Amino acid sequence: MNRHTKTALFVAPILILGGYILSDMYLENKAHENKVIQIQQEGHCDVINQRCILKAEEFEVNVTHENGITTVNSTYPLDTATFFIVDQSDKAQYYRLGMKDSPYYWKRETPLGKLVANKGDKYKLRLIAEIKGGKYIAEFYTQTL
Secondary structure, eight states, X not given: OOHHHHHHHHHHHHHHHHHHHHHHHHHHHHHTSOEEEEOEEEEEEETTTTEEEEEETTEEEEEEEEXXXXXXXXXXXXXXXXXEEEXXXXXXXXXXXXXXXXXXXXXXXOTHHHHTOSTTOEEEEEEEEEETTEEEEEEEEEEOO
């Protein structure tokens, strides 16, 4: 075995390990970059009857309202969640949701139940969910069936 082969066999594992570490650092840095991703309403949304799913690729958020408490449940742990109720003049009242039991569940008392209590009531809502610097945003309507 000549010295070039010996050098290559010695250097190759170091280069492989270094490449693995650098690629991991790059991907982790990329994940923390600020980005805005829009979440789309999937089907009909009825938060009072627990049928409101918002989706962006594999990320899903379920929005419900029961006994005066609005709850957001997501497939990934959230850093923060902010819920907006938008009136007819397009003015939004925001509610910072608090973590319920884990970063997957967020809740807060809101007046949403009074606004869409009757069958056929429709209201515009917005949601901003933050995960590692990325903001998932949605504007959607809930209508009680």
